[in-house]
Amino acid sequence: MKIIQSIGILLFLIGLAVFTAMPFLGNYTLTEELVLSSTKDIHQEKMAEVLAPMYGETYSSNFSFLSAYKVNFNEYNEALKAESKWDEVIWDDYSLPLAQTSLSSPVRDSPWLFFGLSIGLAVLGGLMYNLPKYRGEPEGIKNNGIFHSAMKNRGWMGMITGAYLILFYIILYWFPAYIVNQIWMVTPLSMLLSGNPASQWFLYGTIYTLAITVMGVRMFRKYRGNKYQQLRTASVMFFQTAFAFLIPEILVLLNQPYFDFKNIWPLDYDFFYDYQIDTFLSSGGVGMFMLIWGILLIVIGVPTFTYFFGKRWYCSWVCGCGGLAETLGDPYRQLSDKSVKAWKYERVIIHSVLVLAVVMTALTIVNYFSGFALLGNVTNQLHSIYGFAIGSVFAGVIGTGFYPFMGNRVWCRFGCPLAAYLGLVQRFKSRFRITTNGGQCISCGNCSTHCEMGIDVRWYAQRGQEIVRSSCVGCGVCSSVCPRGVLKLENGSTENRINEMPIIIGNDSIKINA
Amino acid sequence: MSSNRHVVIIGNGIAGITCARQLRKLDDTVKITVISGESTYFFSRTALMYVFMGHMKFEHTQPYENWFWEKNRIELKEAWVKSINFTSKNLLFQSGENMLYDELVIATGSKPNKFGWPGEDLQGVQGLYSKQDLELMEENTASGVKRAVIVGGGLIGIEMAEMLAYKKIPVTFLVRESGFWSNVLPKEESELVSRHMREHHIDLRLNEELDEIISDPNARVKAIRTKSGEEIECQFVGLTAGVTPSIDFLRNTELDINRGVKVDFGFQTNIPNVYSIGDCAEFHEVPAADRKPVEQVWYTGRMHGETLGYILAGKKVTYKPGIWFNSAKFLDIEYQTYGTVPARWDAEKVKSFYWEHAGGKISFRMLMDLQGKILGVNNFGFRLRHEFFDQAIREAWDGAKVISKLDKADFDPEFFAPYYIEIQKAFKSQFGGDVKVSKKTFIQKLFGASV
Numbered sequence: 005m006k007i008i009q010s011i012g013i014l015l016f017l018i019g020l021a022v023f024t025a026m027p028f029l030g031n032y033t034l035t036e037e038l039v040l041s042s043t044k045d046i047h048q049e050k051m052a053e054v055l056a057p058m059y060g061e062t063y064s065s066n067f068s069f070l071s072a073y074k075v076n077f078n079e080y081n082e083a084l085k086a087e088s089k090w091d092e093v094i095w096d097d098y099s100l101p102l103a104q105t106s107l108s109s110p111v112r113d114s115p116w117l118f119f120g121l122s123i124g125l126a127v128l129g130g131l132m133y134n135l136p137k138y139r140g141e142p143e144g145i146k147n148n149g150i151f152h153s154a155m156k157n158r159g160w161m162g163m164i165t166g167a168y169l170i171l172f173y174i175i176l177y178w179f180p181a182y183i184v185n186q187i188w189m190v191t192p193l194s195m196l197l198s199g200n201p202a203s204q205w206f207l208y209g210t211i212y213t214l215a216i217t218v219m220g221v222r223m224f225r226k227y228r229g230n231k232y233q234q235l236r237t238a239s240v241m242f243f244q245t246a247f248a249f250l251i252p253e254i255l256v257l258l259n260q261p262y263f264d265f266k267n268i269w270p271l272d273y274d275f276f277y278d279y280q281i282d283t284f285l286s287s288g289g290v291g292m293f294m295l296i297w298g299i300l301l302i303v304i305g306v307p308t309f310t311y312f313f314g315k316r317w318y319c320s321w322v323c324g325c326g327g328l329a330e331t332l333g334d335p336y337r338q339l340s341d342k343s344v345k346a347w348k349y350e351r352v353i354i355h356s357v358l359v360l361a362v363v364m365t366a367l368t369i370v371n372y373f374s375g376f377a378l379l380g381n382v383t384n385q386l387h388s389i390y391g392f393a394i395g396s397v398f399a400g401v402i403g404t405g406f407y408p409f410m411g412n413r414v415w416c417r418f419g420c421p422l423a424a425y426l427g428l429v430q431r432f433k434s435r436f437r438i439t440t441n442g443g444q445c446i447s448c449g450n451c452s453t454h455c456e457m458g459i460d461v462r463w464y465a466q467r468g469q470e471i472v473r474s475s476c477v478g479c480g481v482c483s484s485v486c487p488r489g490v491l492k493l494e495n496g497s498t499e500n501r502i503n504e505m506p507i508i509i510g511n512d513s514i515k516i517n518a
Numbered sequence: 519m520s521s522n523r524h525v526v527i528i529g530n531g532i533a534g535i536t537c538a539r540q541l542r543k544l545d546d547t548v549k550i551t552v553i554s555g556e557s558t559y560f561f562s563r564t565a566l567m568y569v570f571m572g573h574m575k576f577e578h579t580q581p582y583e584n585w586f587w588e589k590n591r592i593e594l595k596e597a598w599v600k601s602i603n604f605t606s607k608n609l610l611f612q613s614g615e616n617m618l619y620d621e622l623v624i625a626t627g628s629k630p631n632k633f634g635w636p637g638e639d640l641q642g643v644q645g646l647y648s649k650q651d652l653e654l655m656e657e658n659t660a661s662g663v664k665r666a667v668i669v670g671g672g673l674i675g676i677e678m679a680e681m682l683a684y685k686k687i688p689v690t691f692l693v694r695e696s697g698f699w700s701n702v703l704p705k706e707e708s709e710l711v712s713r714h715m716r717e718h719h720i721d722l723r724l725n726e727e728l729d730e731i732i733s734d735p736n737a738r739v740k741a742i743r744t745k746s747g748e749e750i751e752c753q754f755v756g757l758t759a760g761v762t763p764s765i766d767f768l769r770n771t772e773l774d775i776n777r778g779v780k781v782d783f784g785f786q787t788n789i790p791n792v793y794s795i796g797d798c799a800e801f802h803e804v805p806a807a808d809r810k811p812v813e814q815v816w817y818t819g820r821m822h823g824e825t826l827g828y829i830l831a832g833k834k835v836t837y838k839p840g841i842w843f844n845s846a847k848f849l850d851i852e853y854q855t856y857g858t859v860p861a862r863w864d865a866e867k868v869k870s871f872y873w874e875h876a877g878g879k880i881s882f883r884m885l886m887d888l889q890g891k892i893l894g895v896n897n898f899g900f901r902l903r904h905e906f907f908d909q910a911i912r913e914a915w916d917g918a919k920v921i922s923k924l925d926k927a928d929f930d931p932e933f934f935a936p937y938y939i940e941i942q943k944a945f946k947s948q949f950g951g952d953v954k955v956s957k958k959t960f961i962q963k964l965f966g967a968s969v
Contacts, residue, residue, distance in 0.1 A: 142714070142717050142718065142849070142850050143850060144849070144850030147571075147572075147573040148571050148572060148573070148684050149571070149572040149684070150572050150573060151572045151573070151574065151575050152572040153572070230931070231931070231932075231933035231934050231935075231965065232931040232932055232933050232934070235933055235965060343583060344583065439929075441901070441903060441904045441905075441929055442843070442903070442904025442905050442908065443817060443820075443843065443904060444817075444843065444845050444854065444904055446562060446564040446565075446816045446817075446845075447532070447562040447564070447565075447581045447816075448562050448564050448565035448568065448579065449562060449565055449568075449574060449578045449579050449580075449581065450565070450568060450573065450574065452578065453573070453574045453578045462581055463581070466581060480931060483931050484931070485573075487847040487852065488845040488846075488847065488852065488854070489845065489852050489854055489901035489902075489929060492901070492929050492930075492931060493931065493932065494932075506543075507824055508820070508821075508824070509840070509904060509905060509908055510817060510821065510839070510840045510841065510842075510843055510904075510908065511821040511824055511825065511838075511839060512838045512839065512840040513821070513824070513825040513828070513835050513836060513837050513838045513839075514824065514825065514828055514833075514835055
């Protein structure tokens with residue numbers, strides 16, 4: 005087993021190395037035809053002229069190509085800006101499509117080969133590492149050595165992993181022109197699914213889904229014998245693969261709008277943006293269904309399901325961010341901050357994001373109906389600020405990049421406006437709670453340590469209190485790691501859901517109501 | 519009660535700390551000081567093993583953040599008490615400092631038993647109780663341990679075995695009795711645990727006693743010899759044959775001491791304004807028929823603390839424990855017990871129902887009196903609800919009623935196999951009577967939850 009696992013790690017690292025080396029492959033040659041075919045009609049003429057100095061020249065790296073592009077493009081734009089000719093400035097960024105089209109590289113020539121050598125090997129290696137885990141050992145959760153690990157306790161491996169993830173997100177969001185090789189690599193897969201070439205988002209979706217799958221297998225091994233953990237892991241794997249990855253692509257193949265049926269506003273913050281609404285309204289019955297479905301989820305789905313099951317129905321069973329956190333992020337769950345101070349920050353920040361999302365959306369809708377009469381520019385500004393700060397930096401770079409530093413639920417805990425909404429329902433109008441089993445708590449702290457949301461579960465359990473917290477995503481790990489069978493996730497009567505027990509059960513010395 | 523009195527608690531374990539917290543809740547003005555030489559802040563002793571195995575860091579075992587104590591005006595003093603002058607109400611610390619008290623609570627806990635075995639003080643030989651013991655164990659097992667021997671078949675022993683397994687150190691486990699923890703567990707449960715230990719490759723030796731621990735030239739253990747004459751080479755010996763009150767510094771004073779500090783049901787010692795709670799207290803008589811004069815369990819320590827907190831706040835209460843309960847985890851198998859289930863009982867007076875899952879890791883026992891009223895339960899490998907059994911045993915429910923309602927008592931996570939159905943069937947076939955067997959719920963059928 006050990007040998008298979010070691011080979012697995014080796015294959016994973018080879019795959020990762022190939023993936024990482026890919027941007028440095030190939031060379032870039034731009035021609036006028038390519039410029040004309042990759043730019044909007046209104047910019048074609050100008051761009052063809054601006055980039056003329058680059059034609060025919062072969063750039064040996066993306067760095068030299070993109071810097072030449074930048075020099076030429078900026079020269080043109082800056083001059084116009086200096087003269088305040090704002091109308092003539094080209095605001096579109098063509099670096100990605102131009103880099104894509106001028107690339108000639110072995111990856112572009114044999115995308116499947118490189119897919120196999122990078123992602124394929126990484127997936128295979130990951131499975132070879134995860135599948136034999138705990139083989140021959142009795143069932144039971146082993147958190148052995150987590151805090152002695154360089155990967156899981158902010159050691160050097162964790163630091164490198166975090167830095168790599170952060171760098172990946174920065175490139176993905178703001179410098180995708182540097183990873184055109186990887187985009188070419190997944191293009192045949194994209195053609196297969198949607199009939200369209202891949203974007204950097206398709207690349208991201210592919211990796212994301214595979215990460216959840218491979219690390220979901222790890223969850224099956226780690227929590228073997230624990231039906232709750234296995235079912236909810238299977239559930240997030242299913243929703244990611246089907247709802248987030250395959251169905252939207254297939255919709256596109258069928259000439260329908262790209263739509264993730266399980267993504268709910270305000271996590272899906274652009275649901276009410278004008279271009280989205282226009283898409284829905286112009287796509288006939290299917291588009292209308294999507295619009296109504298999305299609204300029903302917000303106004304009926306969220307409160308109803310959360311009333312009956314708590315916010316876990318979404319956060320740890322359905323959600324894509326949650327899905328990644330619960331699989332890829334599981335090894336880091338113990339790194340969340342449990343202090344009361346962190347809880348205070350959490351409440352301020354997450355509810356601020358919710359308010360911001362609501363205000364922005366309200367303004368957007370008002371503008372949509374008033375033809376952008378009211379604060380039209382402000383709305384656009386807000387969109388771009390929110391998209392940058394919350395959508396990209398918070399949810400992406402920090403949300404995932406910080407797994408090895410602050411635990412796997414940084415975004416869900418501090419940032420997600422949908423989690424805030426679900427949390428308000430869970431806290432004030434829900435049947436869900438974590439029940440404490442009478443007086444059986446021994447204050448050991450396993451529950452708090454392994455709570456990804458940073459809830460100090462023990463604080464309640466050792467008092468015999470039920471745990472009712474807006475942030476709890478119901479992952480059930482506190483219950484799984486409890487050595488004395490003290491915690492159980494339950495949906496029950498809303499009466500006495502929040503209980504204060506001055507004396508814990510089992511001590512008859514003191515009569516409270518006597 | 520006078521408002522500027524000074525309550526000093528020696529020992530910051532669960533008993534002492536619970537006492538301090540309860541007292542503060544009930545009395546806003548009293549001055550409270552908690553003394554400990556072991557660690558400045560309260561930590562959960564039961565979690566030390568998890569620190570060793572890397573499940574947690576030591577700070578995770580501390581149930582309260584450090585600001586908690588100042589906020590609640592509970593002063594913490596890190597020091598060892600050397601002696602007490604009960605006449606002048608003065609504590610003398612090892613450092614030479616003094617502290618005056620108005621009321622004193624002795625909650626100094628336990629220490630591992632040592633029975634005078636030859637070689638018991640050698641390097642590499644130790645018990646496991648305190649933070650210092652944990653640090654010592656980390657040092658003792660850092661390198662060069664090819665085999666370890668554990669002496670004494672109780673809860674700390676099996677924890678130690680699990681800890682050593684984490685370091686991949688093979689363990690030989692000597693148990694004097696014919697079954698593991700057989701002074702507490704009935705035969706079947708004891709065998710269940712023994713099987714599981716062997717499944718974890720622990721070399722369990724029943725009916726085997728330690729005779730001598732053998733030293734190498736550097737006063738370090740190199741082997742042990744058993745009573746049957748076998749010599750087992752080992753570099754680490756864990757002494758886990760129970761614990762005893764840690765009250766050596768109180769011997770030969772006017773304080774009345776036997777095994778522990780003698781107290782009445784108000785935790786009052788023979789000296790006015792001096793109290794004792796937790797592991798180190800010994801009641802003049804047992805608090806209930808199924809209890810012992812010295813109670814050395816986390817939960818009883820907590821109850822002692824709760825009760826004394828009330829007493830020190832001037833409430834007229836005495837210690838009256840409710841229905842007994844306890845829990846433990848044997849490697850991967852959880853154990854809970856409610857009510858009275860002794861290791862052995864008189865079959866003339868007590869009826870026993872025992873069910874064990876075919877896999878041999880899950881079991882349920884219920885003892886009933888001759889009328890069939892529930893006395894207590896043991897459950898292994900699945901979870902049962904404390905409140906349910908507290909009520910059922912207190913109200914002396916009929917066994918058949920308990921079994922019929924067992925689905926309500928189930929505390930396993932959602933989607934887990936409904937063992938209670940199998941238990942109900944087994945009870946019905948053994949005892950007949952009016953037993954309702956639960957149906958599988960829709961969800962259980964849907965997800966194929968099978969026993």
